[in-house]
Amino acid sequence: LLGTLQATRALMVAAIVVGLIAIFVAVIGMKCMKCMEDDQVKKLRMAVFGGVMFIIAGLAALVATSWYGNRVARAFYDPYTPVNTRFEFGSALFIGWAAASLTLLGGAFLCCSCPRRETSYPPTRGYPKNAPSTGKDYV
Secondary structure, rough: HHHHOOOOOOOOHHHHHHHHHHHHHHOOOOOOOOOOOOHHHHHHHHHHHHHHHHHHHHHHHHHHHHHHEEEEEEHHOOOOHHHHHHOOHHHHHHHHHHHHHHHHHHHHHHHHOOOOOOOOOOOOOOOOOOOOOOOOOOO
């Protein structure tokens, strides 16, 4: 195979592996998980680290898909390429671009949950206590 084709395959495999690892790291950083619940700052840092890994995986997938799409476009418009061997953009390229875009977007959302220097939450307020009803309110 050509070197560019091997490179795009390697980038896609790397994007898949880094994406899978990012899923596990981001799940640990979710607020609903019981893992690491004693230290909220470390938990948020795990979520941010998962987001960074998602961005890296999205960039790798975007580079690989765009590189192959450029190769297809150059071969299509090359006058020396026979008509019966020309490729066009297929659904796999569009799915790759969409997947890379969504992975980048999800990583950016995870990165927006950066921990503060110190976690100071506002005091919780209870529900307001109503005066006891006399029964005349329901008429």
